[in-house]
Amino acid sequence: MKGEADTSLDRNPRYLDQVVPKRIVGLNHRVIGAYRLRKTLFALAVQRDPIIRNELTRRAYNRYRFFLWGVGPGCESNSYMADKPLKRYIFASDFDQTLTFNDSGYVLAELVGIPTEDFERKAKGMAKINLVQQGAELAYLLLHDPEFKTKVRKEHLREVGKRIRLKGDIKLLYQLLDAGIDGHRFDFYVLSAAPVEVILSALEDIVPPDHIFGTEFRYKPSGEIDSIVRATAGYGKVAVLNNLLVQQVSGPDHVIYTGDGSSDIHVMLHINSRDGLTIAVSESADVSQIAKRTVLSTSALAVLAPILEEVAGWERYRIRSFFEANGMLIQEWQRVRTDWLTVRPAADPEQIDGEPAASTLERTISEG
Numbered sequence: 001m002k003g004e005a006d007t008s009l010d011r012n013p014r015y016l017d018q019v020v021p022k023r024i025v026g027l028n029h030r031v032i033g034a035y036r037l038r039k040t041l042f043a044l045a046v047q048r049d050p051i052i053r054n055e056l057t058r059r060a061y062n063r064y065r066f067f068l069w070g071v072g073p074g075c076e077s078n079s080y081m082a083d084k085p086l087k088r089y090i091f092a093s094d095f096d097q098t099l100t101f102n103d104s105g106y107v108l109a110e111l112v113g114i115p116t117e118d119f120e121r122k123a124k125g126m127a128k129i130n131l132v133q134q135g136a137e138l139a140y141l142l143l144h145d146p147e148f149k150t151k152v153r154k155e156h157l158r159e160v161g162k163r164i165r166l167k168g169d170i171k172l173l174y175q176l177l178d179a180g181i182d183g184h185r186f187d188f189y190v191l192s193a194a195p196v197e198v199i200l201s202a203l204e205d206i207v208p209p210d211h212i213f214g215t216e217f218r219y220k221p222s223g224e225i226d227s228i229v230r231a232t233a234g235y236g237k238v239a240v241l242n243n244l245l246v247q248q249v250s251g252p253d254h255v256i257y258t259g260d261g262s263s264d265i266h267v268m269l270h271i272n273s274r275d276g277l278t279i280a281v282s283e284s285a286d287v288s289q290i291a292k293r294t295v296l297s298t299s300a301l302a303v304l305a306p307i308l309e310e311v312a313g314w315e316r317y318r319i320r321s322f323f324e325a326n327g328m329l330i331q332e333w334q335r336v337r338t339d340w341l342t343v344r345p346a347a348d349p350e351q352i353d354g355e356p357a358a359s360t361l362e363r364t365i366s367e368g
Contacts, residue, residue, distance in 0.1 A: 086180055088187070088250055089254045090189065090245065090248060091188050091307075093188070093189070094190075096194050097261065098260045098281050104194045106119060107160045133234030133263075134261075135261070138215075139193065142217070149224070154223040164202050168300065169299045169301040173300050187248060215231045252274035256277045258303050259287060260280065260281050260282040279303055281302075
């Protein structure tokens with residue numbers, strides 16, 4: 001209408017010059033910000049009515065904090081200063097019982113007609129006498145056990161990958177980490193002692209093949225396993241991780257690893273000693289006492305919670321909002337601390353006939 005101030009940026013580009021400084025000085029609760037108007041326009045979010053009225057600012061707006069938002073051709077910041085480079089991290093994950101619900105060895109035994117009890121007995125026997133690196137039991141059986149060696153072919157390993165049951169939301173986890181969160185970008189890798197053919201088949205179209213490291217074999221023309229190239233088990237995971245650090249030119253404190261069992265002990269201890277973040281996804285005493293955080297969930301996306309807390313410094317309400325913005329809901333989030341105690345009798349063990357020398361108690365304390 002005639003006589004009213006023209007507040008359109010298109011018709012009056014000097015509107016910001018006239019309005020923003022005054023409102024900053026007056027600490028008006030509607031606008032706190034600064035601007036740059038050429039190829040890219042930056043403005044701080046406002047309490048209720050952003051100056052830049054478009055879908056980007058509506059989605060980005062958060063009235064509980066201020067952040068810089070970029071609007072322009074090919075320019076969109078992720079709640080982060082556009083002139084600062086992304087902090088790059090390596091996110092490495094185990095495969096069996098970390099991204100899956102069961103062990104690939106059991107699935108393979110069932111597929112080729114070997115009783116799972118036999119596989120379990122042989123694997124536990126090798127682990128007990130420390131015959132191979134922990135986690136490499138299946139690789140040893142495929143090379144040296146007559147029953148496995150005669151029955152298993154390369155196509156069986158691929159079929160195991162199709163049959164194994166994956167945890168939910170692995171693809172969404174990869175996409176979110178790869179896109180970057182609040183100035184942090186995470187390169188997703190899988191490090192596992194499982195045969196690489198199993199992992200490649202299971203994570204096809206989810207994780208790029210060059211981001212997957214598993215046990216590699218050489219095969220005869222018939223498809224029978226001939227020899228082993230590399231086993232990514234035990235300290236083998238540490239070797240792969242060190243190579244990735246050199247390739248990515250990342251610091252050792254920019255490493256996050258998630259695993260579930262004894263095969264992850266070496267790599268977790270290595271990462272902890274270099275100020276990285278380790279996350280256990282099982283209650284196994286082997287790793288839960290070593291890992292800095294433990295997360296139990298049927299969704300692979302759950303590991304984002306400790307990552308956003310420890311790396312990005314987010315509060316729980318902000319993490320919940322982030323999940324909801326990506327179509328997921330944290331329905332229950334209970335934090336529990338578990339204390340493992342070994343209690344021995346104070347008297348001479350010889351005086352206690354027939355009683356066990358020690359007992360282990362577990363105390364679980366809920367923290368809400």
